[in-house]
Amino acid sequence: MSTLDHEALRKAVVETCRKMNDLGINQGTSGNLSVRIPGGLLITPTSLPYERMEPEDVVELGFDGTYQGRHRPSSEWRFHRDILRAREDVDVVLHCHSTFATVLAVHHKEIPAFHYMTAVAGGTTIRCAPYATFGTQALSDHAIAALQDRQACLLAQHGAIVVAKTFERALWLAVELETLAKMYVHALTLGQPPILSDEEMGRVMDQMRRMSYGQAPDPEGTNDVPRPRPS
Numbered sequence: 472m473s474t475l476d477h478e479a480l481r482k483a484v485v486e487t488c489r490k491m492n493d494l495g496i497n498q499g500t501s502g503n504l505s506v507r508i509p510g511g512l513l514i515t516p517t518s519l520p521y522e523r524m525e526p527e528d529v530v531e532l533g534f535d536g537t538y539q540g541r542h543r544p545s546s547e548w549r550f551h552r553d554i555l556r557a558r559e560d561v562d563v564v565l566h567c568h569s570t571f572a573t574v575l576a577v578h579h580k581e582i583p584a585f586h587y588m589t590a591v592a593g594g595t596t597i598r599c600a601p602y603a604t605f606g607t608q609a610l611s612d613h614a615i616a617a618l619q620d621r622q623a624c625l626l627a628q629h630g631a632i633v634v635a636k637t638f639e640r641a642l643w644l645a646v647e648l649e650t651l652a653k654m655y656v657h658a659l660t661l662g663q664p665p666i667l668s669d670e671e672m673g674r675v676m677d678q679m680r681r682m683s684y685g686q687a688p689d690p691e692g693t694n695d696v697p698r699p700r701p702s
């Protein structure tokens with residue numbers, strides 16, 4: 472992340488937000504996005520639709536809660552700041568109200584290991600954080616707890632958060648989360664599906680780590696995947 476200067480990061484924030492809309496995981500003024508910079512973060516402004524947002528609209532926020540910019544930062548600046556401050560493994564925080572993730576969240580339902588892909592968020596479940604009013608410290612505290620050892624969580628009666636090292640990975644994970652949520656909602660119409668055991672999910676997670684599953688092939692050649700034949 473630090474290899475891009477602030478101007479490039481602002482552009483990347485706007486592009487990623489527009490892709491969220493194009494991918495159908497966000498609409499209107501819901502959702503927000505942030506990226507780590509030294510001493511703080513760049514974050515989307517509050518209440519500005521992504522179609523109208525320009526790189527100069529992105530707000531610079533310090534970890535101390537002070538901001539610089541022509542708009543106020545997203546109303547969810549607390550959880551963006553707190554996650555980035557607490558998690559060295561995270562550089563990008565994406566929040567959206569994608570439909571099926573939110574359908575589960577309004578029922579305070581977590582996503583269990585009904586499908587092996589639940590493991591893409593880092594564990595045997597994708598938790599649902601308890602409800603708290605948007606923009607509050609309570610919501611931020613609940614989100615941090617639900618994201619422990621995870622890269623995604625649901626927020627009760629609200630939406631979802633995904634965290635990642637890059638914008639691309641965050642978008643990918645947000646789409647995976649929405650797809651899992653959609654499959655789970657449909658699966659529930661036939662009754663409660665069987666759940667994979669913790670032991671099997673452990674094997675799935677090992678396999679995902681070994682294969683760098685869902686990530687571009689490793690140029691170092693350490694991934695346990697077939698190598699192209701030298702010509």
Ligand code: 13P
Pocket residue numbers: 500501502503515516517518519544545546547566605606
């Ligand atoms: P902001 O426009 O303030 O980012 O709020 C959108 C949202 O999703 C609140 O949770």
